[in-house]
Amino acid sequence: MTKVENKADWYDRIAWGVVVPVFLLAVISLYGIWVATVNDPKMGSPKKAVLIQAVWYLVSIGLVIFVMQFDAEQLFKIAPIAYGIGIILLIAVLFLYNKQVFQDTGAKSWFKLGPLTFQPSEVMKPAFILMLARVVERHNEQYAHTFKTDCVLIGKIFAWLIPVAVLLKLQNDFGTMLVFFAIVGGVILVSGISWKIIIPVYGLVFIIGAAAILLVTTPGGQAFLGSAFNFRAYQFQRINSWLNPSQDTSSGAYQLWQSMKAIGSGQIWGHGFGKVSVYVPVRTSDMVFSVIGESLGFVGCCALILIYFYLIFQMVKITFETRNAFYSYISTGIIMMILFHVFENIGMGIDLLPLTGIPLPFVSQGGSALLGNMIGIGLILSMKWHHKDYIFSTAGDF
Numbered sequence: 001m002t003k004v005e006n007k008a009d010w011y012d013r014i015a016w017g018v019v020v021p022v023f024l025l026a027v028i029s030l031y032g033i034w035v036a037t038v039n040d041p042k043m044g045s046p047k048k049a050v051l052i053q054a055v056w057y058l059v060s061i062g063l064v065i066f067v068m069q070f071d072a073e074q075l076f077k078i079a080p081i082a083y084g085i086g087i088i089l090l091i092a093v094l095f096l097y098n099k100q101v102f103q104d105t106g107a108k109s110w111f112k113l114g115p116l117t118f119q120p121s122e123v124m125k126p127a128f129i130l131m132l133a134r135v136v137e138r139h140n141e142q143y144a145h146t147f148k149t150d151c152v153l154i155g156k157i158f159a160w161l162i163p164v165a166v167l168l169k170l171q172n173d174f175g176t177m178l179v180f181f182a183i184v185g186g187v188i189l190v191s192g193i194s195w196k197i198i199i200p201v202y203g204l205v206f207i208i209g210a211a212a213i214l215l216v217t218t219p220g221g222q223a224f225l226g227s228a229f230n231f232r233a234y235q236f237q238r239i240n241s242w243l244n245p246s247q248d249t250s251s252g253a254y255q256l257w258q259s260m261k262a263i264g265s266g267q268i269w270g271h272g273f274g275k276v277s278v279y280v281p282v283r284t285s286d287m288v289f290s291v292i293g294e295s296l297g298f299v300g301c302c303a304l305i306l307i308y309f310y311l312i313f314q315m316v317k318i319t320f321e322t323r324n325a326f327y328s329y330i331s332t333g334i335i336m337m338i339l340f341h342v343f344e345n346i347g348m349g350i351d352l353l354p355l356t357g358i359p360l361p362f363v364s365q366g367g368s369a370l371l372g373n374m375i376g377i378g379l380i381l382s383m384k385w386h387h388k389d390y391i392f393s394t395a396g397d398f
Helices: 016-038 046-067 072-092 099-105 120-142 147-170 174-190 195-216 219-229 233-243 254-266 288-321 325-349 367-386
Strands: 111-113 116-118
Touching (some): 016 046, 046 367, 072 120, 072 147, 072 325, 072 367, 099 111, 120 147, 120 174, 120 325, 147 174, 174 195, 174 325, 195 219, 219 233, 233 254, 254 288, 254 325, 288 325, 288 367, 325 367
Antiparallel strands (some): 111 116
16 A cells, blocks of 8 residues: 655546546536426525535535545545444434424434534445445455355454444434445455355345345235334335335325326426426435436436446446555445445336435435535545556546
């Protein structure tokens, strides 16, 4: 882990293949927020909404520049500190949560800071990824891969995951918990653990997942989860709405039904730039994909998805090019975080997946999620900023 000695070639050391798609997503974000608010008088001033999001982007850009200054050795050292601060925030929000958000959603996951709200679990994601990468890196430096040591490594990974999962359960934030499990799943794949262990572990996860689906989709199972694990009625309502969106379009399934109606009405080319007519609740954040689908149509949706694919491709490319194992664990965690967000958010907007309240990365309105994602981008940019030892040529990112 050595620092880069030559600081003159800063332009070549920036991963433009990551920066450009994030910039395009920022433009789409401001467009989506403007369209959603300008066509709904109840949402207040469109200029104010766009300005606030633009300010969040400026703040997050500063955070990206700050984060990318840390090299692998420094990130390795601060990982426990970041994780510890994240745990403290997750505990604090259980006592200092936003009462209004709790009444509306049943989740104790938001602080209220004057006129702003802040969700600490969003910034906990990159902190957890750093800690996970540190755990895997240190273990692999100390032990050769055997059945016993691989099992120990899995135990260590879950030992750091369990406190986060418990705190998120206490916050009633099941959707965010799924993101952390996705991160763990990705890091385990690249940790060097034998496939003889990974396959049974993933098989067990599949069985548990199938059992969970059976529980949440049956009346008896829902009753059991409610009494044994304190699952809330609104969580089951989201599942029921996902399974039968046309059964009750006036209450539980209203948001999902309206989202599908909006996306479907856009057809191939959409209603036109800035034009939407179907009302969708929470359209600037959780359901921002419906804005793109209605105003820009199938073509606009495909363009947005292609930008995400290109961003993920560039991040994977950087991961393969680095010779630093610690960095590769970090980037894998960031990739899984963003990929899961994209898959879940778009999936829930078109009824492929149940509603979870997970935002669309870099596009949904809100500062907490944006800060968390941009910290992740800063970590990815740090890989190229501080490392010149690449397996392949880096003459161009495009």
